[in-house]
Amino acid sequence: MTQPPHDEPTAASPEELREKVEQTRAELGETVEALAAKTDVKTRAQQKATAVKDQATAKAGELKTKATDLAHQTQDKLPDPVKDKAAHTAEQARAKAAQAGQLWHDKAPEPVQHTTAQGARVAREHRALLLAAAGAAVLVWLACCRKE
Numbered sequence: 001m002t003q004p005p006h007d008e009p010t011a012a013s014p015e016e017l018r019e020k021v022e023q024t025r026a027e028l029g030e031t032v033e034a035l036a037a038k039t040d041v042k043t044r045a046q047q048k049a050t051a052v053k054d055q056a057t058a059k060a061g062e063l064k065t066k067a068t069d070l071a072h073q074t075q076d077k078l079p080d081p082v083k084d085k086a087a088h089t090a091e092q093a094r095a096k097a098a099q100a101g102q103l104w105h106d107k108a109p110e111p112v113q114h115t116t117a118q119g120a121r122v123a124r125e126h127r128a129l130l131l132a133a134a135g136a137a138v139l140v141w142l143a144c145c146r147k148e
Contacts, residue, residue, distance in 0.1 A: 056132040063135045 037043075075083065104143070123130055 053129065057128040059129040060132040062133065064131060 075086075078086070108116070
């Protein structure tokens with residue numbers, strides 16, 4: 001068998017040896033867990049995706065708040081006749097949208113309605129991500145327009 005190096009003290013009793021073995025096992029287990037975590041690409045990718053999604057959600061919330069504030073500021077600056085006209089136009093748009101929805105329900109085939117409903121549900125579930133993507137698209141479009 002091998003002998004311990006001269007600079008390491010030898011254990012005085014079997015109990016000390018057991019303690020050292022347990023300590024070494026614990027350290028080895030921690031090392032193996034750390035290495036396994038580093039090589040688990042799928043989990044690391046999921047963690048990164050979650051972090052990016054959280055960032056996008058936060059940014060979308062900020063953009064939504066800024067857009068709402070800007071809309072309120074702009075609306076406050078409008079004269080009353082313009083506000084009234086805007087409210088009337090919005091009401092007309094809601095009525096036309098309801099009419100179009102009813103026409104869609106009456107005329108569209110069932111599979112198309114089902115697929116559209118499923119797409120709308122997915123969009124509602126991922127609203128923050130869609131808003132972030134739309135915001136990014138607007139920023140890219142604005143950047144492109146400025147270069148011209």
